Amino acid sequence: MTESFKYVFTHKPHKMPNLTLALPEELRKRMKEHDYIKWSAIAREAIQAKVTELDEVEKIFKKSKLTLKDVEELSHKVKKSAYHKFKKKWRLS
Numbered sequence: 001m002t003e004s005f006k007y008v009f010t011h012k013p014h015k016m017p018n019l020t021l022a023l024p025e026e027l028r029k030r031m032k033e034h035d036y037i038k039w040s041a042i043a044r045e046a047i048q049a050k051v052t053e054l055d056e057v058e059k060i061f062k063k064s065k066l067t068l069k070d071v072e073e074l075s076h077k078v079k080k081s082a083y084h085k086f087k088k089k090w091r092l093s
Contacts, residue, residue, distance in 0.1 A: 019043075
């Protein structure tokens with residue numbers, strides 16, 4: 001007696017929307033050298049990580065009491081401080 005097996009998928013995989021990316025030709029050539037890599041999975045993971053990071057930043061901003069004016073003033077102070085540190089380190093006039 002011979003046995004036969006039939007593989008049956010009981011559900012359809014969830015179809016995800018497609019995203020088309022424009023890449024520099026040199027990058028595309030380098031990617032093709034590693035055709036065993038599932039680049040769509042790499043892109044999906046990178047996008048997911050960035051969206052998660054943005055969600056976390058948004059949560060922090062929602063709790064912030066700073067106004068746009070406060071942020072602009074703080075930004076100016078940070079830039080000014082960085083400029084003076086750079087100027088001192090490199091002895092610029």
